[in-house]
Amino acid sequence: MAGDDDDSTAPKIDFSSSYYLGSHDVPSAKISNIMLTKYNYQDWHKSMRMSLKSRQKFGFVDGTIKKPTDHVTLDNWEVVHCTLVQWIRNMIDPSLFPTIPYGEDASVLWAALKARFSVVDATLIHSLKTQLKNCVQTKGMDVTTYFGKLQSLWDALIVHEPPFACKCDIGQDAINRLDNERLHQFFMGLDSTLYGNIRSQQFQFDPLPSLSRAYHVVLQEERLRAETMPSDTSDVSAFAVSSSHPSTDWRAQREKERGERFQKLLCSHCQTRGHEIGNCFFKTNRFPEWWGDRPRTLAEYRRYRAGLRGHSSGSGAAGGTVSGSGRDKDATVHANAVMGPSAHYLLDSERLSGPFIEDDDWSR
Incomplete structure (x- = not known):
């Protein structure tokens, strides 16, 4: 009786053994995401091979793990092979079932699939x-x-x-x-x-x-x-124009930026665009060298500017000129450069206001 009890009690299989099947290793499991068809054997084989190796079962299908002789291990070997046969068939297109053997040895099925679908084409x-x-x-x-x-x-x-x-x-x-x-x-x-x-x-x-x-x-x-690189089509076009005409584009951009700065700056003391009160000659009473003998009070300067405008409007059609004094006593201002009430900043002799003032002009 004792012997019968020993025979009826099978040894437990260690989880690290190739014979081990966990609770999730059921015959209906699908161990790959690629279904075998007539034309994808190589991809299917690679996917199945990795899946079986990750479960320590590839040795059964390639014949590395031989059929044992003792009946206890043989039983486990047969259980594993039956499970593997089902796993393999689960990943085969049902239309191929009539063309493949249905045995209980997974290595036989594996070899048959290789011989039938793995052909050198x-x-x-x-x-x-x-x-x-x-x-x-x-x-x-x-x-x-x-x-x-x-x-x-x-x-x-x-x-x-x-x-x-x-x-x-x-x-x-x-x-x-x-x-x-x-x-x-x-x-x-x-x-x-x-x-x-x-x-x-x-x-x-x-x-x-x-x-x-x-x-x-x-x-x-x-x-x-x-x-x-620019993020949109318009930027790409602008970039291309800039690359083909670097000098022209650079100058145009510089003049545009100066004009924008000119419009933004307005002196609250003399009400003139192009500078702020902190840089106003009349407010700080600090005049650059090139200012010359121009009026140095705001009221006198406004009368002086009014006279310049009146003279230029009378002689502009004839292309007359207005002579100015300053750092260069011979500097000449073309009257046709002051046409219009907001264009006076283009006067070379009137550098107090205008978009073309450089930062170092204020310190001269």
Whole structure:
């Protein structure tokens, strides 16, 4: 009886064992997000392989874990295989069920699927290489999206053309050549107008930088461009005009800014635009050297200005001139420059008010 009790009590399976099945490891579980069809075996195989390895069960399907001889372990082995068969079938399109075996050995099912769907297709390889050749960064496509398209094609191609799997020097050379080939493919498809200089710089290195390093450099350049380039179409147009006519655009912008400053500044003492009360000659009683013998009281200066306007209006049509005194006694002001009540600030001799006053004029 004691012996019967010992036989009926199965040893507990440690959770770290490949034979362990948790409460969530039920036969109806779906362990992948890719359903096997006629044309996606490589993606399905990669996804299932990772899922089974994460559960310590891949050794059962690839035949690494052999069928045991003792009946206790054999029972556990059969339980695991039946569960794995269900997991695999759960991730197969039902339309394929009639074409695949339905046994209780997961390794047999796994091998049958590989033999039936994992075929070396020269047409598919040619198609992938053609897509790689034509993969380019189109207008508006960011670098990350472009690199992602390349990476998906590389991953699909390497399934059919795996690299030389050897840890010797020859194997390392093969890996380096593959990386260099991908580096050239990456730069060939980049937008040359944006990253042509980066490509030239990277190709000057000997040995060539790794693909990861080149991608990082290009990504930094893209981020820098995003921070410095105009944000909308109107800004882009303005930027283009500025680049084609740098001198004209700079002068026009400077005159515009001066005009805006002129309109904003109004002296509350002399009621003249172009300066504030803190810089008013009449308020501070500090006149620059170029002021010369002009009136130095506000009332006299207003009469003086009124006389200038009257003289210019009488002689403007004839192109007459008004002589002014100051730092340059021979300075001449064209009367046609003072046409209109708000244009008097253009007088060269009347530098007190006007958008063309420089900061150092006030300290002269």
